[in-house]
Amino acid sequence: MNFAGKTAVVTGGSRGLGRAVCLELAAGGANVVLCYAGNEAAAQETVSACEALGARALAVRCNVAEAGEVKALMDAAVQAFGRIDILVNNAGVTRDGLLMMMKEDDFDAVIDANLKGTFLCMKAVARQMVKQRYGRIVNLSSVVGLRGNAGQVNYAASKAGVIGMTKSLAKELAGRNITVNAVAPGFIATDMTAAMPEAAKAAALAAIPMGRMGAPEDVAKAVAFLAGEDAAYITGQVLAVDGGMAM
DSSP: OOOTTOEEEEETOSSHHHHHHHHHHHHTTOEEEEEESSOHHHHHHHHHHHHHTTOOEEEEEOOTTOHHHHHHHHHHHHHHHSOOOEEEEOOOOOOOBOGGGOOHHHHHHHIIIIIIHHHHHHHHHHHHHHHHTOEEEEEEOOHHHHHOOTTBHHHHHHHHHHHHHHHHHHHHHGGGTEEEEEEEEOSBOSHHHHTSOHHHHHHHHHTOTTOSOBOHHHHHHHHHHHHSGGGTTOOSOEEEESTTTTO
């Protein structure tokens, strides 16, 4: 992918899927602005890795559930690089538990970060992209948003909501040369999945027709495709990167 001269904002870019996306875009020549919630050391490691690929990169601390902080993130990106061509909404959290045991705070925290955060970031960047008459927005949903999962009512609701927002905003912005798509990862090898109990991992693997976990790079390449010019006539779509789980 050739992203020379383009600027990308990636939320939750300090590690895991977000870091893989940052590196994929940086390898294509994009300027990368990544936001992180609290781990500054990890964020700076990602910045250094992007710079080692020849890209310019910047890390900004931001709680995506806070409108003021999201605005400051987008302002920092425009101030540093003059424009925002690509937005990747990757930041998210989990607070798993069965519905009858789930605390209201756990539901709210997941909805705020995963759904409201995506909404705020898209709203903050939309005006800039409309002014440019160009933009690529890629939202990270999940296979859980497509098929549900026991113990993840809050997470499934947030990721299904992301799909609904993606399709709605795609219709609003299509006439301005702005595409809005989603990627729905399945069982991917990250810190989050590494912390799962072994029995849960075994059950998840058994549900994957390809018989293996995906790598963060598998997701990053799908994101890069949707952010690139080869996908210029694709909008409002959900690309599952899940080894066949959602079939």
